[in-house]
Amino acid sequence: MKCDSCQEKATVFYTQIADGQVKKFVLCEKCANEQGITNPDGLLSPGELMGVGAGAEGDSDVLPFESAEECSACGFTLEDFRKIGRMGCARCYEAFGSELAMRLPSMHKGMVHQGYLPEGLLKEQALRGKVEALEKELREAVESEDYEAAAGLRDTIQELKKGGKGGGK
Amino acid sequence: MMRFSTLMKKPADWMSGDVHQTPVVLTSRVRLARNVTDSPFPGWAKKRERQLVFGAIRGELEALGVMKDGFSHELSELETVQKQVLVERHLISREQAARSEGSGAVVNRKQSLSVMINEEDHLRIQAIRPGLELQEAFELSQSVNRGLESKVDFAVDGTLGYLTACPTNLGTGMRASAMLHLPGLVLSDLINQVLKGVNKMGLAVRGIYGEGTESLGNLYQISNQSTLGESEEEILERLSKVIGDVAVYEQQAREKMAKEDGILLKDRVGRAAGVLGNAYVMTSKEALNHLSMIRLGATQGMVPESMVAVCDRLVMESQPAHLQWNSGKKIEPEERDVLRAQMIREHLQSSFPAAIDDIDQSL
Ligand SMILES: [Zn+2]
Ligand SMILES: [Zn+2]
Numbered sequence: 001m002k003c004d005s006c007q008e009k010a011t012v013f014y015t016q017i018a019d020g021q022v023k024k025f026v027l028c029e030k031c032a033n034e035q036g037i038t039n040p041d042g043l044l045s046p047g048e049l050m051g052v053g054a055g056a057e058g059d060s061d062v063l064p065f066e067s068a069e070e071c072s073a074c075g076f077t078l079e080d081f082r083k084i085g086r087m088g089c090a091r092c093y094e095a096f097g098s099e100l101a102m103r104l105p106s107m108h109k110g111m112v113h114q115g116y117l118p119e120g121l122l123k124e125q126a127l128r129g130k131v132e133a134l135e136k137e138l139r140e141a142v143e144s145e146d147y148e149a150a151a152g153l154r155d156t157i158q159e160l161k162k163g164g165k166g167g168g169k
Numbered sequence: 170m171m172r173f174s175t176l177m178k179k180p181a182d183w184m185s186g187d188v189h190q191t192p193v194v195l196t197s198r199v200r201l202a203r204n205v206t207d208s209p210f211p212g213w214a215k216k217r218e219r220q221l222v223f224g225a226i227r228g229e230l231e232a233l234g235v236m237k238d239g240f241s242h243e244l245s246e247l248e249t250v251q252k253q254v255l256v257e258r259h260l261i262s263r264e265q266a267a268r269s270e271g272s273g274a275v276v277n278r279k280q281s282l283s284v285m286i287n288e289e290d291h292l293r294i295q296a297i298r299p300g301l302e303l304q305e306a307f308e309l310s311q312s313v314n315r316g317l318e319s320k321v322d323f324a325v326d327g328t329l330g331y332l333t334a335c336p337t338n339l340g341t342g343m344r345a346s347a348m349l350h351l352p353g354l355v356l357s358d359l360i361n362q363v364l365k366g367v368n369k370m371g372l373a374v375r376g377i378y379g380e381g382t383e384s385l386g387n388l389y390q391i392s393n394q395s396t397l398g399e400s401e402e403e404i405l406e407r408l409s410k411v412i413g414d415v416a417v418y419e420q421q422a423r424e425k426m427a428k429e430d431g432i433l434l435k436d437r438v439g440r441a442a443g444v445l446g447n448a449y450v451m452t453s454k455e456a457l458n459h460l461s462m463i464r465l466g467a468t469q470g471m472v473p474e475s476m477v478a479v480c481d482r483l484v485m486e487s488q489p490a491h492l493q494w495n496s497g498k499k500i501e502p503e504e505r506d507v508l509r510a511q512m513i514r515e516h517l518q519s520s521f522p523a524a525i526d527d528i529d530q531s532l
Contacts, residue, residue, distance in 0.1 A: 074209045086289075088213040090206055090324035090332040100336055107337050109371070110398015113330030115341040116311070118318050125327045 003028035068095035131160055171240040171278055173251055177494065180482065181258065181280035183299040188477040190300040192468045193416040195348045195388075195481065198259070199306040199405075200295040201314055202333045202342035204324045210334035211272070211287040219271030219287050226286050226321065230275045233316045235309075236284075240276040245269040253490030259297070261285055282309060289334045290342075292317075301412055303345050303405045330397060340397030345405055347412045348377060352387040352465045353422030354415075356437075363418055367391055370411050378457055386457030386484060391415070427469050438466035446517050451510035456487045460513075483513055 002009065008028035070077045072095065076088025081096050093100065104111055117125065134157050141150040183196050208214055208222050223243065230236050244252060244265065252266040261274050265288040272287040285293040296309035317323075324332040330340035338344070354360040364374045373394045376384025391412055393404050426434050441462035444455070460480045467476040485491060487509045493500050496508055 074213060076209070076213055086212060086335045087210060087332075089209040090204060093326070093329060093332050103336060104339075104397070107395065108340065108397035109395040112328055113326070113340045113397060114403070115330060115343070115400045117327065117330070118323070118325065121325060121327055128327070 006030075071095040127160060131157055134160070171238060171276075173240070173242075173247070176240050176276070176280070177254065179278075179280070181297070183281060183297045184478075184481055184485070187299065188468060188474040191477070191481075193349055193351070193419045194301040194412060195299070195350060197298045197301055197303045197306045197345070197347045198295065199303060199310045199343060199345045200293050201310050201331075202290040202338045202344075203292040203294065203314065203317075203331060204290050204333060206322045206324045208291070210289070211291060212289060212334060214287075216271055222291055223271045223273060223286050226292060226317075227273060227275060229317055229320050230284055230286075230313075233313065235282060235312055235316065236275055236277050239278055239282075241273070243270065243273040246273075250490050250493050254494050257485065257488040257490050260295075262288055262293075264288060282313060284313060290338070301347060301409065301416065303347065303409050303412075307343070307345065307401060307405055337394075338396050341399075341401050341404065343396055343401055343404065344392055345408055346390050346392035347408075349389050349391065349412070349415060349419070350387055350461065350464060351389055351415070351419050352461050353419045353426060355384075355387045356426060357422045359418070359422060363415060364389070367411055367415065370407065371395060372408065372411060379454070385454050386461045388457075388461075388484075423465065423469060434465075434469070435471060437462050438471050441466075442472070442517075445513050447514070448510045450506045451513065452506055453487060453489070453509065456509055456513060457484060460484055460487075479516060483516055487513060 006028060008030065068078065071088055071092040073091035074089035076092050078096055078099060081087060081092065081099060087093060087096070101111075134153055138150055138153040138157065141147075141153060204210060205222060205226070208218050211219055211222075214222070227241060227243075231239070231241055244261075247255075252261070255261045255274065256263050256266050258280070260276055260280065260283040262285065265272060265274070265285050268287065272285075274283055274285050276283040281297055283295050283297075285295070294310045294313045296306040296313075298306045298309070326332060331338075331342035333339055333342050351360060351363075354363055367374050371394055373392050375390050377388040377390055378385035391408070393408055395404075441459035445451075445459050445463065448455075460483055463472060463476055464480040466472045467474055467480070486495065489505055492505055492508050492512070495512075500508060
C-alpha cells in the first residue's frame with residue numbers, strides 16, 4: 001500500500017472522525033510525522049488512542065485504525081477479536097483501540113473510567129491533567145507573543161514531567 | 170487450610186436465613202475482575218503461563234489476612250462432584266469448573282469471599298453478603314483488591330480503567346448483583362411489568378434456576394450491565410435503589426394477596442407443605458417451586474419464621490451435586506429424585522406438624 005501524500009510505502013493507518021464523517025487514510029512514517037499524527041513518545045494510553053483522552057479537543061479526533069493486524073505483545077489477531085469479542089492480553093487494548101472504540105458505546109454508559117484507581121495512577125492522572133492545562137496556557141502565551149511567560153511555563157512543564165517520572169512506581 | 174469437608178459442613182455466613190434481613194433480597198454479591206500486566210488473559214495464555222500466574226496469585230491471596238486459613242485449591246486437585254458443589258454454592262462459576270491445571274479458587278472461612286484465579290480473567294474477586302448490602306459487599310471485595318495491588322501489578326489504564334479479557338467488563342471491572350425471591354409479583358402477574366422497568370434502567374435481570382424466561386422457585390438476579398463511565402458508587406447506588414423498589418413492590422403484592430386472596434394463598438402454602446412432607450420422588454423443579462411457597466408463607470406469618478432458613482438451605486442442598494456429595498456415592502438421575510424427596514421430608518418432619526398447625530391458625 002502506498003502513502004496518500006507521497007509514493008512511499010505506507011506504514012501508518014488512520015481513521016479521522018470529523019463532523020460525523022469517517023475518513024480512512026494511509027501514510028508513510030515521514031508524512032505521518034509531518035502531519036503531527038504520531039505521538040512523539042509513542043505512549044498514548046488506549047483511551048487516548050481512541051480519541052477520548054482529556055487532550056481530545058474540537059470536533060476532529062484522530063484514531064489509528066487497523067494499525068495492527070496482530071498484537072505485538074501476545075500474537076492475538078484483530079480477526080480473533082472480531083470473532084470472539086475478547087482480547088488476548090492487556091496490550092491488545094492499544095493494538096485494537098479503534099475497533100474497540102466502535103463497540104464501546106453499545107456496551108457502556110460512557111467511554112472514560114470514573115471509578116476507583118490505585119494511588120500511583122491517580123497521581124499520574126492528576127499530573128497529566130496539570131501538564132495539559134499548562135500546555136494550553138503555553139500555547140496561548142506563544143500565540144499572544146508573551147515569550148517571557150512562555151519560557152516560564154515551559155520550564156514548569158519540564159520540571160513537572162521530570163518529577164512525575166521520578167515519583168512514579 | 171480449610172478442608173473441603175469442613176466447607177461442606179459449615180453453612181456460609183450469608184446463608185443466615187434471618188427473615189427480617191432477607192424477606193425478599195436473599196443475597197448481595199459484588200465481583201471485581203482484575204488482570205496482571207505481564208501475562209496474556211487466561212483464555213489466550215499457554216498452560217505454562219497460566220500456571221505461573223496461578224502460583225504467584227495464589228500465594229499472595231493466601232497471605233492476606235482476610236483469607237487466612239481459608240479453602241484454597243487448584244481445580245485439578247478436586248473431583249468433578251466437588252467442583253459442581255462449589256458451582257452450586259456460587260463460589261466458582263460453571264465455566265471455571267470446566268478448567269483444571271492453572272486454575273483455582275481461594276475461599277475464606279466464612280465463605281463470604283471467594284477469588285477465582287484464571288477464570289475468564291486472571292482474578293475474579295467475589296464477595297457475598299446476606300440481604301440488600303451491595304455497598305458492604307463492594308467494600309469486602311475491595312479489601313482484597315487493596316491487599317493485592319501493592320504486590321501484584323494489575324493492568325489498569327487511566328482512561329479505560331481496569332483492562333479485562335472481555336471489553337464488557339472494562340472500567341470498574343465490577344459486576345454487582347442481588348438475588349431476589351419474587352413469588353408475590355409472579356402470582357399477581359406483575360412480574361413482567363416490573364422486570365421490564367428494571368431493564369429500562371439499564372440493569373440486567375435473569376432467572377437463577379431454569380432455562381430461558383422460565384424462573385424456577387421465583388428466584389431472580391438483578392445486576393448492572395455497564396461497567397465503564399460511572400463510578401462504583403454511582404452503579405451501586407442506582408442498583409440498590411432499583412432493587413429496593415422491587416422489594417417494596419414485592420412486599421406490597423404479598424400483603425395485597427394475603428388481604429384479598431388469603432384463602433388462596435393459604436391453600437398454596439398448605440399444598441406445598443403437604444407435597445414436600447409426603448412425597449417420595451421429587452424433581453428439582455418441583456422442589457424449588459414448593460419451597461418457594463413455604464418461604465412465602467414464612468414471611469406472611471403462615472408458617473414459623475424459622476422456615477425461611479430451612480427453605481434457603483434446602484434449595485441449596487437439593488441441587489444434584491450437593492445430593493451426590495452428601496450421599497457419599499455416585500447416584501443416577503432417578504435415584505437423585507428419591508434422595509431429594511427423602512432429604513426434604515427428613516428436614517421438614519420436625520418443623521412440620523407445627524407449620525401445618527400455623528397455616529390452619531393463620532387468617
Ligand atoms: Zn508519505
Ligand atoms: Zn495482546
